[in-house]
Amino acid sequence: MPYIPHTDADRAAMLAAIGITKLEELFDAIPAEHRFPPLNLPEALSEMEALWELQALASHNAVAPEYAIFLGAGAYNHYIPSVINHILMRGEFYTAYTPYQPEVSQGTLQATFEWQSMIAKLTGMDAANASHYDGATSFAEAVTVALTHHKQKRNKVILSPNIHPQYRAVARTYHQGNGTRFVGDKSGRATLDDLLDLLDENTAMFAVQYPNFFGQIEDFSNLAQKVHASGALLCIVTTPIALGLLKPPGALGADIVVGEGQSLGIPLSFGGPYLGFFAVREELVRKIAGRIVGDTIDSDGRRAYVMTLRPREQDIRREKATSNICTNQALMALAGCIYLALMGKHGLRRVAEVCYHKAHYAAERIAQLRGYHVNTRLPFFNEFVVTCPRPVAEINRYLLEKHQIIGGYDLSRDYPDRENQMLIAVTEMNTRAEIDALVQALEAAAQNS
Amino acid sequence: MTTQTAQAKALEPLIYELSSSGRKAETLMPKLDVPESAPLPAHLLRDSLELPEVSELDVVRHFVRLSQLNYAIDKGFYPLGSCTMKYNPKIGEDTARLPGFANLHPLQAPETAQGALALMYTLQQWLCEISGMKGCSLQPAAGAQGELAGILMIRAYHQERGDTRRTKILVPDSAHGTNPATSAMAGYTVVTLPSDARGGVDLDALRAAADETVAGMMITVPSTLGVFDENIQEIIKIVHNRGGLMYMDGANMNALLGVVKPGELGFDVMHFNLHKTFSTPHGGGGPGSGPVTVNEKLLPYLPGPIVAIVEEATDSEGAPRYGFVMPEKSIGRLKAFHGNFGMLVRAYTYIALHGAEGLKAISHHAVLNANYVRVRLADAYKVPYNRMCGHEVVIEGRFPDAPDIRALDISKRLMDYGFHPPTNYFPLIVHEALLIEPTESESKETLDRFIEAMHAIAREAREAPELLRSAPHTTPVSRVDEVYAARNLTLCCRLPSAE
Structure with missing residues (x-):
């Protein structure tokens, strides 16, 4: 059997020590009629056969670099520096568990402390936690913080329709049992002023996305003041590469900043594992869920790191904990930490600039095409909305089959009134040749109707 | 840092302390191959970005030195109870990183992701078979999320039937902290049940607590005390007779593979911890993966989307066409996209390497x-x-x-x-x-x-x-x-x- 080292002699000696003669006797407490049911599973494979089978499955997926990819909408095809995988593959990191015993976990603990530090600086906030499962669950946990902050006396959460639809959906799933009312995103057309009109003394949180789901940078300059006037907390959902350039959400007055860290050196991997980051103002630190690492000293006065504020957590507080989160995405946070260290102050800004310029080049070229319209009403970062002459699904099928291009996101999937609207993402991984090929293919797609 | 920690002798400096103004690790970006566009208006831009300025070698040495401060399964025995710190086969790291998986965007058209969908569909089937259940969602990102999914499904089940009096979840006092925390998150009141002298659920206390206000019970099998409760069928019966549903916390599933199927015992819903039972690495505290499986009662409520066959194979040689479907009365999405897919690949690999006999041997x-x-x-x-x-x-x-x-x-x-x-x-x-x-x-x-x-x-x-x-x-x-x-x-x- 794979990975079971016991010899026949070992088994015999161990059974004798226990005082039984057969392995099956270990399970006498299980109701006899249900004991040892047949399992209908395929025959065990050898390692090479398993690899072949998985390679065969993987080969049925269309991926970069064979395909040019212009799909984003919350997950992005960024370059992953080689260093990251080499570090992540160290068994000392990936075969350890939650650092409950700090004396033998300083590696994970210090890396987490560094990750928290970088996320705090990047978002312009005071503190960050070790991570959540992904951007969407970070957002759902932000709602919990807001409800807790208001001692459950406010139950209304205002959602901009320009927040990622799946993030809004996850927040609703998480809070379906506690009476939270989510408002603002029903029609999909509400403006910031419409949303501000919904603010009242029952509002726990006001949430926007920056840049928004459509890639636009909305004007949030006076937003915090208005939100805070009602006593609500302001949550800004953001994306870390954009923050290489943009004013940090902390400077816009956010109380909670959350988002998806996948862009920071984590593969697309069909949606996970990703990395939810979570940052807050100082006064909210004790209300946040999830692991938090702080610095301290050991009994010899040396610097050390340790999980702190533990009494907030489920294993201690049980039903009084505000969240049940236990594991987080530690290894993914390590990837993010290495990415930010490698790119550094200059590199992150440079990636952001390259994405920005390439996206704008693509947008300008597409805007010149007959039948296509690019929405440039607001400044944008690396994603933009194109209104197409035909349904997006049809265009994407053409791009895929004739040009090996994975086109943008079909916005009508989440916003029925955004018929024919495609959300295109451009990153540093898209060469000019790819962008030009996309432009030509879109032109041909319009004519091929 | 406090003055004391800042001045304390450090095993390894913080990456920020290694930083030197003007140093770059920037061999990573190619030259811009498109014309520069007009920059963003200045008022939208940040003034400073406090990230480290270090070389690539600084980064490599820093993180290698940090890694050496960790204990890990690859270094030695790690008998951390309730966490199943078994050997993580290296092959799983290779299969999860195959470019056909690693470079796959989650929002691609299903036609371009049939390999990934086939893998997910098969894993759903395998987990149903192993647990004796009828349906599976791979969406939960960790065991705790699987628990939340399970309790929200139980809640939806009762609500659908207009049974709104049920406000309590029963949880043994030996339970993982996630169980009561989950119940509270889902809006329930937690009733803690004492254990008897043998480490099982106190049946008298259970009978007294199980009334028509109980939505369900969460229980770990074998229990967190490490013992299999001989009364498990009686416990399930008591709760079912009062109209409650039974949730099995699958954290200890490593004791049950090919030994007993929770669905056959009468459980209505359970979660797996793929990072425990199917040995996807714990990563220093995640990522995990916590799929849920359910019996017929809860099938319509599974979190989604889940993978289904949307078109049967037309001949014996061909493959069916897979797609995502949202269960009819789904409790909704638990995370963006489709679960921790990379962990699903590793778990699939692990099960494929074992087969039925191998799992039983585990x-x-x-x-x-x-x-x-x-x-x-x-x-x-x-x-x-x-x-x-x-x-x-x-x-x-x-x-x-x-x-x-x-x-x-x-x-x-x-x-x-x-x-x-x-x-x-x-x-x-x-x-x-x-x-x-x-x-x-x-x-x-x-x-x-x-x-x-x-x-x-x-x-x-x-x-x-x-x-x-x-x-x-x-x-x-x-x-x-x-x-x-x-x-x-x-x-x-x-x-x-x-x-």
Whole structure:
């Protein structure tokens, strides 16, 4: 059997020590009629056969670099520096568990402390936690913080329709049992002023996305003041590469900043594992869920790191904990930490600039095409909305089959009134040749109707 | 940092402390191959970005040195109870990183992701087969999310039937903290059930608590005390008779593979921890993966989307067409996209390598190892539930004739012997609990060395207690001051030079 080292002699000696003669006797407490049911599973494979089978499955997926990819909408095809995988593959990191015993976990603990530090600086906030499962669950946990902050006396959460639809959906799933009312995103057309009109003394949180789901940078300059006037907390959902350039959400007055860290050196991997980051103002630190690492000293006065504020957590507080989160995405946070260290102050800004310029080049070229319209009403970062002459699904099928291009996101999937609207993402991984090929293919797609 | 921590001698400086103004690791970006566009308006831009300025070699050395400060399965025995720290086969790291998986965007058209969907569909089927259930969602990102999914499904089930009086979830006092926390998150009141003298659920207390206001019960099998509750069918019957549903916390599934199917016992819903039972690496605290499986009652409520066959194969050679579907009355999405797919690939690989007989052997040997440790430790430590256990055993880390010694001291001293400590202080109902889970991948020789160390520590507790109380002595740092951290809260670097 794979990975079971016991010899026949070992088994015999161990059974004798226990005082039984057969392995099956270990399970006498299980109701006899249900004991040892047949399992209908395929025959065990050898390692090479398993690899072949998985390679065969993987080969049925269309991926970069064979395909040019212009799909984003919350997950992005960024370059992953080689260093990251080499570090992540160290068994000392990936075969350890939650650092409950700090004396033998300083590696994970210090890396987490560094990750928290970088996320705090990047978002312009005071503190960050070790991570959540992904951007969407970070957002759902932000709602919990807001409800807790208001001692459950406010139950209304205002959602901009320009927040990622799946993030809004996850927040609703998480809070379906506690009476939270989510408002603002029903029609999909509400403006910031419409949303501000919904603010009242029952509002726990006001949430926007920056840049928004459509890639636009909305004007949030006076937003915090208005939100805070009602006593609500302001949550800004953001994306870390954009923050290489943009004013940090902390400077816009956010109380909670959350988002998806996948862009920071984590593969697309069909949606996970990703990395939810979570940052807050100082006064909210004790209300946040999830692991938090702080610095301290050991009994010899040396610097050390340790999980702190533990009494907030489920294993201690049980039903009084505000969240049940236990594991987080530690290894993914390590990837993010290495990415930010490698790119550094200059590199992150440079990636952001390259994405920005390439996206704008693509947008300008597409805007010149007959039948296509690019929405440039607001400044944008690396994603933009194109209104197409035909349904997006049809265009994407053409791009895929004739040009090996994975086109943008079909916005009508989440916003029925955004018929024919495609959300295109451009990153540093898209060469000019790819962008030009996309432009030509879109032109041909319009004519091929 | 406080002045004290900032000035303290560090094993490895913070990455920010390695930073040097103007240094770059920037071989990574190609030259811009498009014309520059007009820049964003200045008022939208940030003034400064406080990230480190280090070279690539600085980064590599820093993180390699940090890695060396960790204990890990790849270094030695890691009997952390309830966490199933078994060997993580390396092949899983290779399969999850195949470009056809790693580069796949989650929002691609299903036609371009049939390999990934086929893998997910098959894994759903396998998990149903292993658990004796009818439906599966791979969406939950961790066990705790699987629990939330399960309790929200139970809630939706009762609401759909107009049964709105049910406001309580029953949870044994031995349960993982996630169980009561989950129930509360889903809007339920938690009723804690006491355990009986044998470590099972107190049936009288259960009968008294199980009324028509109970929505369901969460229970771990085998229990967190490491024992299989002989009354499990009676427990399930009592709750079902009152209209409640049964949730099985699958954290201890490593004891049950091919041994019993929870669905056949009568459970309505359960979660798996793929990072425990199917050995996807724990990653220093995640990512995990916590799929849920359900019986017919809860099928329509599964979190989604899930993978289904949307068009059968047209001939025996062809493959069916897979797609995502949202279950009819789904509780909704639990995370963006489709679950921790990379962990699904690893779990699929692991199950494929084992087959039915291999899975059964896992549980047989995991339980064999735990019972071997139990009988060999029973003369040196109190084993509060000293009967045949599951895949883990709980002992008491205290000695009547060494009153100053606590479970924590034993844990810390074990590090000096080269072992990761067991889980300490859980379950909460055992005094000075040490929960030991050896797993099937450890050899008799390793277990014997561990047992010898535990015996040696029991002797030291009497003869040289200070050795335990000041342990560990051989780790990168000595005993860490957790109280200092909480009192002088510093959660990120504050560098006077940088600000």
